Amino acid sequence: MKLRHIACIVSWALLSLPTLADEVNIADLPASKPADTKPRLAYGQVLKYGDKLMFAPCRDRSFVFFEDVSADGEVGKALDLIGLAAGKKLYVELLGFVEHDRLKASQVNFAQTDGRCQVPGTADEAWRASGNEPGWILAAGGERVQFKRQGREEVVLPYAPAVPENGLANYRVFEGGHTLTLRFEQKLCRDQQANSVFGWTASVTLDGETLHGCAWQR
Structure with a gap:
């Protein structure tokens, strides 16, 4: 599975101001733009x-x-x-x-x-989630969601965008004899084993079995 992450560039704009010796008509100066x-x-x-x-x-x-x-x-x-x-x-x-x-x-x-920079997510991965006891991982984006539980075969099902609204994103799919429900809620979530914190909690229910963990947007 890919992970939804990273290369980031923070840029600063330098504004060149005229000196007193410059003959500049104020009306000719570009209007300053509000900060983004x-x-x-x-x-x-x-x-x-x-x-x-x-x-x-x-x-x-x-x-x-x-x-x-x-x-x-x-x-x-x-x-x-x-x-x-x-x-x-x-x-x-x-x-x-x-x-x-x-x-x-x-x-x-x-x-x-002590984590390293990760490759940014793409259109093929919008969410990643994981949990412990039992261990599981999930990646969702593009046209599919991949779900893997410890000791079991990976399940791959169709996916449509789960767009957050009011701090909540839900998705449900029935396919190939499986029923999968995803629920991502915008609450701080800590994984002590990985020494990590996440912006979202995750609940994944596959065929009646619900697992809980943390999620983040890619």
Whole structure:
């Protein structure tokens, strides 16, 4: 299975201003554009540097300061669960935007202690989910959903987009004698075995058997 992830580039625009010696008509200057504050997924690493938090984008030698703008500091609390406060370097996928020299993060999609940058998801993979005891993994996107439980054969079924609405995404399919129901809910989910946190909880029901775990968007 592929995993839904990563290469990220955070870019900064440099505005060149005229000097006093330049003869410029103000009316000829382009109107300044408002800052783009639409949250997007940012992929990279977060680490402590002294008393500051820094974000370094994947495949980029630059960095910006990291600022948690989530309600009640939920992003920071989630990252502290897997070691940020203790000084550990984290691989993160965060919803946010860059303003000046800061990444303003509002939501966690996925974060892992000492994780490496992953390849971004494609149209063929919109979700990934997993759980423990028993172990299982799932990838959904494109035209199929793949589900594998520990010690059992993989089940592959047709898939149609499960688009989140009000923090909830559902999908149900009947095919080849199987009934599969997926439920992804936008709540913080921690996998202690993998030392990871996720932005979504997952419930997968196959032929009457329900398994629970964590999910993230690809």
